[in-house]
Amino acid sequence: MQKFIFLSIFVLVFTLSCKDKKNYSFENNLIPKPLELNFNNGELEVKDNIYLVFTDNSVDAQRVQNFVKNFLGSVYNVSVVSEKQKDGTNIFFKIAGEGDNESYTLNIDKNGVELVSPAYNGLFLGFQTLRQLFPAELEAGEKPETVNLPYVSIKDSPRFKYRGMHMDVCRHFFGVENVKTYIDMLVMHKFNTLHMHLTDDQGWRIEIKAFPNLSTISSTRRGTVIKQNWGEYDEIPVSGMFTQDQIREIVKYAEDRFITIIPEIEMPGHALAALAAYPELGCTGGPYEVSRTWGVFDDVFCAGNEKTFEFFEKVIDEVVELFPNSPYIHVGGDECPKVRWKECPKCQQRIKDENLANEEELQSYFITRMEKYINSKGKRIIGWDEILEGGLAPDATVMSWRGTEGAVAAAKLGHDAILCPGSHCYFDHYQSEDKENEPLAICCYTSTEKVYSWEPIPDSIPVEQHKHFLGVQANLWAEYIKEFSHLQYMAFPRMTALSEVAWCTERDPDYAQFKKRLQVMFKRYDKAGYNYAKHELE
Template identity: 45%
Template structure:
């Protein structure tokens, strides 16, 4: 009888711990680990977690880490595993310290009887445990008991370590305040993705978010602004002195301690940012004497540009104030790095401030550039004396970089390149790839964003190191970080949408070896992870499924050739033209679509008969001016050339993304454009397509006048549109139409007048995308 039992346990059909439950052999496709481990070997068989599985630990810190996974089992399975220091014969997960491997590395060995996890640090154990969590069924993320789920993980060997030591996210809690509970959720998600730095942007013009005992008015006054949330960010008027300020909030010091402690348990370092010398109107509203002019101001409710109300470095009291704040901040945050901002300071007031000018003279400084450098070097010295390192945005390079400072490079990679050449440590966070306040899909279908276009695939292309760096420079690149500025992000759900799944892509490019990075492979794994994100109650974007259309115009034959694509390879795209409905049985896109006449296009990705992402809706209108000769006076700006001279007559319409290659731009100039229709044609309507995005300096025209001619020499006016200027904080598109009684003409001329009412004779952009003649 015993021999028969042995054969059942160890024969051709394997059973788990002789329990009578068959072993499962996992396929490679079932292994969804993000970020991709450095080395991984999948073997046959599985390990089964049960109520009798035991954690084996060496100390209290390991016990605390084991609790992170145990809490998941308590919710999803209804039981917890015993934690002890004694090693049973089988059915256990054992933590073993191994100082011979890298600081954040871990080694994971899983067989049918046990799970062995080795690491040199608490972080390594956390990352190994997060890998086990991802290997478990997605139901481990359930808040309630997950039915009859079998808690299996594959027999596997993993040797893993991060590529970069700084893997971060900046959360802007100033422009819009996010409660402590949401910050804790963000920390959980960073740990899940093996990211290790949360940078909290605690101070900006629109709100001071941290309690400072020495200066209570910073939160009494600076943490609240007049509620103008019903208005667009860049269209909010300056609050009147004395208006009731009710919108905002702040973290008490006890809440900060809770956030920092919660993060520490999960291997996440919290880096505080206390802005200076600019982005501090919230502080000046509380303490006007900190500025040069000592003017009484209100905390602004929306966008401010240029930022002239900044700290006065000519006064000793300014440095006393900042040092006292930093002392309290350092008591709360054990982070090696203290971020001090240093960006976007308009130093106009310093030029005329007697205190600043005296400081420049006494310190033998060349001007206000060097005065800012003096400011930063003095703050750096104070931080160094207290055992901390200053880090700031790349503007701190201007006038000379503090000796031991680190740089966070956001204006591309140039600042980081220069700082690393000078021997300074650098965190790369360029707006081009890791600004998560940018759109991740077409602005026509996405929630409101700051601007720009950073899809999931572009995040995956990010690398903090560039080929032009020397070996020595590369050693100074600590890693990378995403920045989620919150001007246009008022809610938790919106914040999650902008963060996910882009944060997942970032985690892989900052952790995994370069040779392991493969967009096609990642595309498959991230789609398999989406159901897990849903169970984690994350409001992630499905924008990567969205279909985009690239159109080539054959102007001679008046044909359009449409190419449809999505970010995810091998997606099934269905499309319909004209009045056809888009259904699972619609045509499957396999080759470019040819259009010879006006038509509407509907297209979407289908999976199992259901639409994934948004449906693309595009109208292609062939009108009388299509492919006709155009002239412009003056010529369009070299920075926004669209498709060249044919841009306004090529059927293709621009989107709210003014970098989409379908816009012609002029800066501060009235424009005259002329179209030759080639022959006399009947004209009833002329439409001019334009964009407005005042936050980016793009304004609608204020006057459009239409003229026609039969011979091209003498023109007669047939209509005009006058439009009074209006504040508009949104990005909008509009066709301005001039209707007329039917007239015959060969030539059409439009005179377009730009807005010229900006203070200081500032110039605005005029953006045009199509002239439609019918």
């Protein structure tokens, strides 16, 4: 009898212990990993009726409501209410507290789910965590037989306020639905910024009504270099352009998901597509052609020609109206050879008239002049780290891609910086060392582990300058990316790793632990229909 009682107690304890372990196993599934997480004994069974309890119906509240309803509504009966209901599962959304608008707390207990934040974008981010506690089947609109959420208390906030991904639609064009899906990918991983590269030598991708030739000429090239061979072309036209209505549609889609889109209008380099349509804006007058190859070209916008500035001012007038919620306009500023300027009478006269020392200072003049105009429209500028050369415009933010040196230099000058060094944040690099069996890429090999292990702020930076390091971004250039599925492949799972770098104040130094969580995220990608590189599958 005593043996029976002992055995019964052992079985009970073992069963409860297993249940606890099931609860605690959720911790390894969350990406990015929350700042504080405590699992408690117990589970909340999700009922068929789910009630979203909101205390107001503001625009931002409706954005959260609509997203949650769309995600859960395909498998549950979801209603928005103003008070707790008895016949289902309640999810409470509360605005309370002070601090970072993106911070949140998430609590699950017998009374339901409670999300609390100082602002609705924090509640939205908190729901992305809750989303990962639901089975992956919901990503495909599939309803599991039963869903039990663990009793949990989470307190979370981001390390960086700028968490960005870049999308190149110039080298190859990706349409509205692709951009929306890309935004969805950002949302899942708590990124908050999409940098859209809209103009380059190989294509101008945004309608500007003041300059219709940008739509009819600059948006199409007559062919593309074959693989990485210089001189052989496929003679297949590549075209594409977003109408202004399409831009508004994309911007609204992003805004409804608390994503800011920063448009990039390249100046004064990477100009061939625009010059093909308006050759008078170049130093030689052309003729010019929308480029069929990649690289850096000598023909750039003429800095001595007043028509160049009139052109950009009119372009900016339309761009700021299309992206009303972006605090920035990205002006490029990178890879601008000075060959034409050295030979151009107008540029040399500009150098003389403005008492400039050389062509580097002429570029600084160009960027500073455009910054003043952009500032007059209520926006600030971001530029690649080349804008440091010749003198930095007064209020410019530096996007440091040639290592972290540009960001360090900007911070020392009291300027803000965003880190995206090519060594860790260029996702157009190969996904494995076995390049023969990988899709064509620009060069190099950047592993997911390398991205995960990256510490953005160098140890040498004084603490008082840390405030100038706004955050991090990965760049996904599309020279060799023709299909959106290929773009997803190049993004995932390096983008997943970067989400931890961007969000987590402290990361688990053991990559194996992140890789374990990654296996669970892969199941979510499968259900969502996302393509990804599978080298990290165990």
